[in-house]
Amino acid sequence: MRQSFLLAALLLGLAPLSSAQAQDAPRAQRFLQRVDTNGDGAVTRDEIMAARERMFKRLDRNGDGVIDENEIETARQAIDDRALAAEARLGNRWRRMDRNGDGKVSQDEFSTSTPLFDLVDRNGDGKLSADEIAAVRKLIADRAN
Structure with missing residues (x-):
C-alpha cells in the first residue's frame, strides 16, 4: 500500500525526489x-x-x-528535443555573459547580465511597464496552453 502511494505521488509530481526539490517553490508554483x-x-x-x-x-x-509504444517514443523524443534546445540556450547565454571572451563568467559578468x-x-x-509585463505574461500563458 505504501509503495503504491509513493509511486502515485511521484507520478503526480507531488513527492520530491530530493531535499533540494522539496525546496523548489517555483516548481510547485508552476504545478x-x-x-x-x-x-x-x-x-x-x-x-x-x-x-x-x-x-x-x-x-x-x-x-x-x-497509449502505445510509438506514442511514448514520440513523447520521449519531444522531451529530448526540448532538453537539447535548453542546453543550446544555456550555452548561448553563457557565451553572451562572457563579455571579455576568456571562457569564464566572472561574478561581475554574471551580475551585470540581465x-x-x-x-x-x-x-x-x-524600466518594465505594465504593458511590457502584460505582454510577456500573455506570451507565457499562450505557450503553456
Whole structure:
C-alpha cells in the first residue's frame, strides 16, 4: 500500500525526489498554476483527475484510447528535443555573459547580465511597464496552453 502511494505521488509530481526539490517553490508554483484550474490556491482530486486526463489525451496522439509504444517514443523524443534546445540556450547565454571572451563568467559578468529583463524591456528605457509585463505574461500563458 505504501509503495503504491509513493509511486502515485511521484507520478503526480507531488513527492520530491530530493531535499533540494522539496525546496523548489517555483516548481510547485508552476504545478499549481497548471492543475489548479479554479484558481483557489489548492488542488482537488477532481483537478488532479482532469490534469491526468489532459495528459492522457496529449500522449494518445492518434486518439484511439490507448497509449502505445510509438506514442511514448514520440513523447520521449519531444522531451529530448526540448532538453537539447535548453542546453543550446544555456550555452548561448553563457557565451553572451562572457563579455571579455576568456571562457569564464566572472561574478561581475554574471551580475551585470540581465537578458530576461532586457528582453521584456521592449522600448529599452531600463524600466518594465505594465504593458511590457502584460505582454510577456500573455506570451507565457499562450505557450503553456
